[in-house]
Amino acid sequence: MPSIESYIGTPSTTDNKLWSVFLDSDIQTNLDSICDLVLSIFDAKSCTIIANFPQSRVNLSQRGDVTNVCDADLKHDQFVESLINESQSAGSEGDTKAYRLVSPIILPSNLKFGWLIVERISTQPLTSKEVSVFGVLQKDIVNHLVQRKQIVEQKKAAELQATITQLNRDFIFIKDENFKIVYANDAFINSYPPSMHDKVIGYTTVESFEAKEADLFLEQDKIAFEKGLSKVVENIHMPNGNRIIVETTKKRFEDKSGAPLILCVCRDLTEKEGLINRLKKANRELDEFTSIASHDLRAPLNAIKRLLEWISDDCETLLPDEHLENFQLVISRANRMQTLLEDLLKYAKIDQCDVTLSTTTLEAVYQDVAQLLDIPSSMTINIDSGNSQINIPAVPFKTVILNLLSNAIKHNDKTHGIINISLRPALHYYVIEVTDNGPGIEPKYFSLIFQLFQTLRSRDEVEGTGIGLSVVKKHVTNFGGKVDVSSNGKTGTTFTIFWPKQHLNS
Structure with a gap:
């Protein structure tokens, strides 16, 4: 909304507490010239242009005698002629009559800028021709104010453009x-x-x-x-x-x-291209590591496992039960190492997975991943999505659901476990909640559980590598989403996935 300040600037108080505004020489000269012209054309004794600032009324131009006006003189929103006693004007003597002309200055934005006030020596009202001339002079004031505002705006725009160009x-x-x-x-x-x-x-x-x-x-x-x-x-x-x-x-x-x-x-683009090249180099090194891990680590690990199993079988009747238990413990550790290696390789290859979009339902996704899970007969899994269709990259999305369900099943400590999977409506995301009735997670561990190799219970109590939730978070964030966790640490946990409906290029 335009303001008076946008046309002529902001007023300030002088040492004697009077409000004033500094006008540049061009607009001041134009307003003074209009007042001088009014004195000449209308045989006037005074002409004043007043700005109606919220703080106070401020005289912008004053020619001839000083004009005293009160609020009642300025209450009208249209041109008004009134016969006054000259004693109402400052410096007047006697009780002779004069005509006062008060015309509000209305800008094109319908902003009431102020008033043009004229006191004539004549006791006769303006003729129709004089009224027309008066209207032209008033429009001239408006035009000068509008032009001044445009010049100031153009100057500011030019200065801003120059600054932007310079910086x-x-x-x-x-x-x-x-x-x-x-x-x-x-x-x-x-x-x-x-x-x-x-x-x-x-x-x-x-x-x-x-x-x-x-x-x-x-x-x-x-x-x-x-x-x-x-x-x-x-x-x-x-x-x-x-x-x-x-x-x-x-x-x-x-x-x-x-x-x-x-x-x-x-x-x-030098810095950007350098960063891209460094990322490509890091990816090549990661691929090389994956290749080494796939062959050079997996092969000897398999050989160690087989050797341990052979020794265990050959010595089953020769060694005491305590020694056999130790052999089984070593074999268990080797199996855990193999699982850890497999999970680590999968994590390293997350950015290389198929991201082809597919239209499906949450129920269909569950049916696919359920075949990969060992779901106890005492476990109940409920799906609540209204069979709504979702358009998602199938492979990473299924991996996320698989890991969340596996985590919920593995850690559930209830005789009758319950897992609820739901799809909530949202404008920009598919909001999927996976809620279980397990032991819960204390809030202080919320950030820890998404880190690689982090488990809240000993691996001897619950078998696992601590990579599952890291995989979940990496897949979700790769597509511009996020994963939240909520729990009171006693009665179950809810993982909430915000998967963007228009996924970002990872």
Whole structure:
């Protein structure tokens, strides 16, 4: 909503506690000229333009005698003529009559800006012609105020644009049809040595190139002029000696005269490309580790297991029960190591799993994963989704549900275990809740349970590697979702999965 301040600025108090506002010379001169013109045309003794600030009324221009007005004189929202005694005006003597003209100044936004107040020496009301002239002068005041506001806004916009251009790290420049640079921001100019700063604007910067080299350098400029757009990632040698990788976009446009130009924006991708290369290197190293773990660790581990099993079988009748128990314990540890290795390999390959979208239901997902679970006959699993369809990447989603159910089954300590799986409606997510009636998880362990290899109970009590919930969290976060856990630590746990309906590219 426009305010009076947006047209002429904010008022302030002077030393004598009077409100005033500082106007720039142009608008002040225009308002004073209008007041002088009113005095001349209407044989007036005074003319005042007042701004109606919320804090106070402020005189913007005063010509002739000082005019005293009260709230009652300014209550009308339309032009008013009234016959007054001159004694009502400051400095007047006697009791002669005069006409006071009060006209509210209404801006195009219907904002009541203030008033134009005139006191005439004549005791006759304005003629229709004079009323028309008065209206023109009042409109002139409005036009000056509107123009002043537009100029201020344009100046602020220009200053803001200049600041943005100055602070922008992208190289931004404009070329004409002769490939000469007609504009360049600070980042582009500063990419040249100081001695060359005055050789940028008005130059192609390839004046010293051989013809073939210049044609190659300007190839994308020509494409942009011919086709309207050019976009390319290139490794370039900067004038200051640096080599950087940039994404350069060049788009054709026309100036107000119709002359063709191209806007060029070069974005430095060196840091981004370096990060991508480091990530690729890390992924290659991870793949190499996976390959080593798959063969070089798995093979000797299997050999150790077989050897232990053979010894156990051969010595079953020869060794005391205590020694046989120790052998079984060692075999159990070897089995646990093999399971840990398998789970670790699966975790390492999460980012490589199939992310193809599939339309299915929560009931269908459960039927698939249930075949992979050892569900006790005493366990009841309920599905509540109304058979609603969901569009999800099937493989990672099923892996998440599989691990949550496996975790709930494994840790349930009740004679009759219950697991409820539900799908709640939401605008941007599939919200899946998996609730069990197990022992619960104390809130202080909520962040710990999602870390690799973390278990809240000894592996001798409950067999497991501590990777399951880490797999859940990694799959969900890879697709832009999140997983929450709630429990009082005594009566069951609820895991809530927020799976985005439009998944992010992982």
